[in-house]
Amino acid sequence: MDGIHDMGGTQGWGAPTIPADEPVFAEPWEGKAFAYGALSARLSGQNLDAMRHAIDRQHPYDYLVDGYYGRWLACVETMLVDSGVLAPGAVVARARNLRGEDVPEPDEPTLHKPDYQPTAAGSIRQIDGEPRYAVGDRVRTKAHAHAGHTRLPRYTRGHVGTVAEIHPAQVLPDTNAHFIAENAQHVYAVAFDSRELWGDDAEPFTLTIDMYDDYLEPIE
Amino acid sequence: MTAVPRAHDHPDAALRAEALESLLLERGLIDLNVVEGLIGRYENDVGPMNGARVIAKAWTDADYRERLLEDGTAAIGELGYSGPQGEHIEVLENSDKVHNVVVCTLCSCYPWPVLGLPPSWYKDPAYRARIVREPRQVLAEMGLALDDDVEIRVWDSSSEVRYLVLPERPDGTSDMSEEDLAALVTRDAMVGVARVAAP
Numbered sequence: 146m147d148g149i150h151d152m153g154g155t156q157g158w159g160a161p162t163i164p165a166d167e168p169v170f171a172e173p174w175e176g177k178a179f180a181y182g183a184l185s186a187r188l189s190g191q192n193l194d195a196m197r198h199a200i201d202r203q204h205p206y207d208y209l210v211d212g213y214y215g216r217w218l219a220c221v222e223t224m225l226v227d228s229g230v231l232a233p234g235a236v237v238a239r240a241r242n243l244r245g246e247d248v249p250e251p252d253e254p255t256l257h258k259p260d261y262q263p264t265a266a267g268s269i270r271q272i273d274g275e276p277r278y279a280v281g282d283r284v285r286t287k288a289h290a291h292a293g294h295t296r297l298p299r300y301t302r303g304h305v306g307t308v309a310e311i312h313p314a315q316v317l318p319d320t321n322a323h324f325i326a327e328n329a330q331h332v333y334a335v336a337f338d339s340r341e342l343w344g345d346d347a348e349p350f351t352l353t354i355d356m357y358d359d360y361l362e363p364i365e
Numbered sequence: 366m367t368a369v370p371r372a373h374d375h376p377d378a379a380l381r382a383e384a385l386e387s388l389l390l391e392r393g394l395i396d397l398n399v400v401e402g403l404i405g406r407y408e409n410d411v412g413p414m415n416g417a418r419v420i421a422k423a424w425t426d427a428d429y430r431e432r433l434l435e436d437g438t439a440a441i442g443e444l445g446y447s448g449p450q451g452e453h454i455e456v457l458e459n460s461d462k463v464h465n466v467v468v469c470t471l472c473s474c475y476p477w478p479v480l481g482l483p484p485s486w487y488k489d490p491a492y493r494a495r496i497v498r499e500p501r502q503v504l505a506e507m508g509l510a511l512d513d514d515v516e517i518r519v520w521d522s523s524s525e526v527r528y529l530v531l532p533e534r535p536d537g538t539s540d541m542s543e544e545d546l547a548a549l550v551t552r553d554a555m556v557g558v559a560r561v562a563a564p
Binding site: 150151152153154155156158159160161162163164167168169170172173174175176177178179180181183184188197199200202203204206207209211212213214215218219221222223230231235236237239240241243244253267268269296297298300301312313315332334342343347348349350351352353354355356357 | 367368369370371372374375376378379380381382383384385386387388389392394395399400401403404407408412449452453470471472473481482483484485486488489490491492493494495497498499500501502503506507508516517518519520521522523524525526553558
């Protein structure tokens, strides 16, 4: 989906700043958000790709306002609600009661975890079949993405690059995030000339990004 | 799956984290020891000091350097570092002619086993958005001015492959031990937004 999370190449953000001394978690709740995020796939019966998609789906306003661990907290809630572990609104109602209000909390929902079992741990898989492309092949990325989860950023779509490396085969996030199929396939590091992506006035550099086989089309 | 609507009546994050925890505890779904263990592990045990050991060893042991560049995951595993977000780690070698820098534009993927959790600047929209479009300018803004003849290579971590930069060993360090060298290596140099400074 073309969400706020797909930030590559967008403009107007100003300069990044590097704080001199930064704790791993700025506040205790950030550590909690991290821990529950790390446990979210197990608690919800989902997976890492579904977790990323739960962040993609956050409202753009909240995505920016919440910050990194705020997004983790929100995505855990989304995953648990989607799997029927928590009722919609349960976290907010409990939070309000914790701050001294007296509001009704929703009943426990019926569990409906996805009908999904990974074929192995992690995302890397052994697959049969040779890679469709070889190092040095020129490839074109697909021009459009679908409405669901994808790891094909907008700024790389519809462009021509060169296969720089062949990576281990991996499950396809686009289908795995939706529990349709792992669809394990070859993944390539594809190198793009900056002028191909940003025009003739671009700074000279090479942008290399990992591309799942499904994202690529051969150049005739 | 459907979009998540904008949150109204959004209690602050600390309160929502507490609420989430109390609901999960009530249902017997979590063990607080596990939760605290995870937090402590990433606060104390998994961080850039791990990557710094890898880099210092590569600077002092030519065979290790070769193995590291050939199969990063295995060579990093030799030092005992593996785990989430480290399923396949590739090491990118910087030189006086080539400068590699790493980003994740779509979220903030980062090689946790060697660098720990990402710092705020790595997650900042300014970095995620701009380093893939004007890296020389962004690096200069972050304090790293590269000569015009240095080739810049930007790596966007869009799959489960994670990238670690092997910075250049600074001049004047030929007498230093591996341990002392490791103390020089910074997180920012291993992402590619800084050089390792001479002592």
